[in-house]
Amino acid sequence: MWNVVPKYYQHIVALAFAVKEINENPQILPNFTLGFHIYDNYFTAQQTYHATMLLIYTLGRLIPNYKCNIHQNMIAILSGLEPQASLHAAALLDTYKIPKVGCIACSFPWSLSSSAKELLETLQHQGILSLLLHFEWTWIGVLVSNDEYGERFVQTVLPVFSRRGICFAFIERIYRHTIVTEMGDHFKSGAKTRDKIIESEANVVVIYGENFVIDFLRWFPYLSDHEHMTEKGKVWIIPAQMELTSVAYQKNWTTDIFHGALAFTIHSNDLPGFKMFVEKRNPSSTKGDGFIVDFWQQAFGCVFPSHFFGEVTGDTCTGQEKLDSLPGALFEISMTGHSYSIYNAVYALAYALHAMSSCRFKHNSIHHYLKRVSFNNSAGDKVSFDRNGELLAGFDIVNWIILPNQSFHRVKVGRMDHQDSSMEKTIHPISVCSESCLPGSSKKVKEGEPFCCYACIPCSEGKVSDLKDMNDCYKCTDESYPNKKQDMCIPKDIIFLSYEEPLGLSLAILALFCSVITALVLGTFMKHHRTPIVRANNRTLTYTLLIFLLLCFLSAFLFIGRPQKLTCLLQQTAFGIIFSTAISSVLAKTITVILAFMATMPGSSTRKWMGKRLSISTVISCSLVQVAICTAWLVSSPPFPDADMHSIPGKIVLKCNEGSITMFCCVLGYMGLLAIVCFSVAFFVRKLPDTFNEAKFITFSMLIFCSVWLSFVPTYISSKGKYMVAVEIFSILASSAGLLGCIFSPKCYIIILRPQLNKRERLIRRKT
Structure with missing residues (x-):
């Protein structure tokens, strides 16, 4: 008794089941009866060649190149499971032009070509x-x-x-x-x-x-x-x-x-009736099956005494053992993929033979009809060949x-x-050389090991990795920045000094308050424009200074809000011109004090310099220099709206780009030069004997002014984002308030609270 593989017996059953269905179906080959011979190749080349020769010559006797019985016609051969067995069979069949349908052709679903x-x-x-x-x-x-x-x-x-x-x-x-x-x-x-x-x-x-x-x-x-x-x-x-x-x-x-x-x-698919066909199969009820006895003895570990030569020492087979009690490795009741392929292969041959027998012209071989087969099997699966004559099952x-x-x-x-x-993801083992590098880190290959074996290193500062097992981290775009875990890029917040935040709103209220105070002072002076204290120090210069101080306070509003093209053009240039004009007015007032004192001295020839012409010329000439600087700035490299992506992490700062830092420094430098000249002149004439002498007040005001702007430079440079703008606004308001308070608060005090001092007699009196 040979050691057979019981599980392969299902392939024989599938073949028998398919032939039985075809022979009982009046729609397929109604005038023909299909039969088959099965030979075991025992997984050896010698037995494969021998079995193939026996199949070719049909009588079971090996007489090469001679058919002994013309009434038994072999249509095709279904090859076996093993790749080598299929190749050995093909070597003979190709010689005799006999179709070979590989059920598992070279261990894969049957086809007609390699x-x-x-x-x-x-x-x-x-x-x-x-x-x-x-x-x-x-x-x-x-x-x-x-x-x-x-x-x-x-x-x-x-x-x-x-x-x-x-x-x-x-x-x-x-x-x-x-x-x-x-x-x-x-x-x-x-x-x-x-x-x-x-x-x-x-x-x-x-x-x-x-x-x-x-x-x-x-x-x-x-x-x-x-x-x-x-x-x-x-x-x-x-x-x-x-x-x-x-x-x-x-x-x-x-x-x-x-x-x-x-x-x-x-x-594969479940075929109706196949399971019942298998379960009913046993040695006593099956005729013409030369394999079932060996299968039964091998599968159930028993012997049939009538088929065993020698003394029976094991269990005796009854023939009524149940196939469904066998382990799956020995035999399966449900149809396997290999058996399903055999079933479909038999049907394909039957349909091809049916087509050939129905055709009036029988000059074509069965290969011709096999390529054109297309049908639905009893499980509902479509079986057909492509244009190359190949069935590519999945x-x-x-x-x-x-x-x-x-x-x-x-x-x-x-x-x-x-x-x-x-x-379907139904199985969850882990099979990796190294654990996955989580987002926020990248892989570093270990020297001398396969590329699947690596260490995980955190992303460097400013870089992220948002997927597992990334080879390298990458930088975020300018519009985004890494989160704390460095596993994703977060859109940056857009910031600018706006009216909707406390800082912007506070500065706007302060600027408005100072503007109102300046307007009230201007109104007070205009109301009392005939009084000695207003007339004493050149009313035109006083009004000019107050108007430009008002504009200084109002210019702070150009710096608050989302930067626009127009506001960026006006911010620094308007600020520079307005402040230069205001300081020029203060300088002119200081010069007026000097000339007024000198004109009172006996034999002085400076009286001819007194008057509005000199003061207006001083203001205009000093202001025109700043106007020229600002014009050159606007023509050569004007300011423009810009977005600072990098100065503050996680923020996009909308600001006005100065365009030319050099021109910006020139504007501030010229304004500082005027302030220093004005302070120096006022300082030297602060002790002149004049009741209404403004020099001492101008000295204090310019001292405050210079202190504010000297501290502005380092503070501005060290600040970032909207705080740079806030520093400049504060400097504008503080320096303007210093001028307003130091120069005009003493006069307002006299005009409003001490009107008795606002007399001509007080003006002409000298200090002893």
């Missing part, structure tokens, strides 16, 4: 890669069969995986006879491979090659202690050409190691769930085909 196999191989490789990327498994192990099939996978597919970010903890090649004897070299090699797999930090292992690789994994308990396997929780990714199968002596072997495995399987991705009785469920968790792919 290009279809290559496309499906590529599709499965893409599916495995998509699966790894979907679950973010970047640190994996690889087990392949040590043959041409496995080596091609290593040489052509794994480099593609590597380019997509997959690293390999190990790549182990498994020989067909890795486990031979307990003391052999192959056993020791297998033990080393087992230890490497178990000790590896990679929790996901891709298996590729022929079925003996899976058998090697089931040897694990016998290679060494198995106690650590469940702790590691390896997830095995198994391709469609490999299956979890057992022979008789493996019946009691545990399959727990495969619990949770993800397998690519040929797409793959189901199933999760193996091993039950305590060693049966297992296949839970579909995804689908992979040429048109669509989908996966």
Whole structure:
């Protein structure tokens, strides 16, 4: 009795089921009866060639190049599961021009050409890669069969995986006879491979090659202690050409190691009536099945005495054993993808033969009709070929769930085909060389290790990373800035000195208050314009000074609010001209005091210089210099609205860019020069004997003025954003208030509170 693989018996059942359905269907080949011969190749090239020759010559007797019975016509051959077996059969069939429909052509869904196999191989490789990327498994192990099939996978597919970010903890090649004897070299090699797999930090292992690789994994308990396997929780990714199968002596072997495995399987569906057809099958009720007795004995571990030569020492088979009681590794009641492909292959041949028999012209071979087959099977799936004559079926991705009785469920968790792919995230192991670098950090590859092994370093100041495992951090745009965790860019707040905030509103109220006070002082002086104290120091200069002080206070409003093109043009230039005119008026008043004193001296010739002409000329000439500077500024490099992105972290400061710092300094410098000249002159004449002498008040006012603007420069430079604007507004208001208070408060005091002092007699009296 041969050691057969009981699980493969379902393929025979699927073939018989399909032929039975076709023969009972009056719509397909009504005048024909399909039959079939099945030969086992025993997974060897010699037996494959022998079985193929027997099929070709139909009588079961090997007489090459001669058909002994013309009434038995072979239409086509369905090739087997193993890649090499399919290739060996094709070598003979191509010689005799006999169609070969590979049910699992080279271990993939049946097709009519090798290009279809290559496309499906590529599709499965893409599916495995998509699966790894979907679950973010970047640190994996690889087990392949040590043959041409496995080596091609290593040489052509794994480099593609590597380019997509997959690293390999190990790549182990498994020989067909890795486990031979307990003391052999192959056993020791297998033990080393087992230890490497178990000790590896990679929790996901891709298996590729022929079925003996899976058998090697089931040897694990016998290679060494198995106690650590469940702790590691390896997830095995198994391709469609490999299956979890057992022979008789493996019946009691545990399959727990495969619990949770993800397998690519040929797409399948439940066929109506198939499960019942399988369950009713037994040795006593099945005729013409030369495999069922061996299958039954192997699957149930019993013997039929009538089929066993020698003394029966084991259990006797009754023939009534239940197929659904067998572990999944031995036999499955539900249809597998391989059996589904066989079922569809038989129907495709039947439809092609039906089309050929119905055609009036029978010059074309069955290949011609196979390429044009298109039908819906009993499960509702469409079966058809593309324009190249290829059927490109897709793959189901199933999760193996091993039950305590060693049966297992296949839970579909995804689908992979040429048109669509989908996966459910139902499994959550981690298989990475290094933990993911969280947002806010970047990867730094460890020297001498694969690129999947890296350290995580925080982003440097001013940079962010908003995704996992970024190779480098990046800077935010000018309109945004990093948050504290440096894992995202936050839009910057736009700020400027506005009326809606306390600082801007306070300065606006202060400017308005000072403007009102100045207007009241001007009104008071105009009301008392004939009084001696108003007339004593040149009313025109007094009014001019008050008007420009009022404008000084009002100019503060140009600095508050969102910067606009017009306000930016006027801010510094208007401020410079207005202040220069005000200081020029103060200077003219000081000169007037000097001339007035000198004119009273006996024999003085300065009387001719007295009058409005000199004072007006002084104001105009000094102001025109500032006007010329401001005009040159506006023509050469005018101020403009600007946004400062960098001075304050997390803020965009809207401001007026001076355009030319040099011209701005010239305006301030000229204004300071006028103030120093005015202060110097007033200081020297402050003690002149005159009751209404303004020189002492002008001295104090210019002292305040100079102090304010000297402190303005360092404060302005050290300030940022809207506070720079606030410093300038405060300096404008403070210096203007100093001039107003020091020069006009004593006169207002006399005019309003001490009118008796506002007499001519007081004006002409001299100090003793």
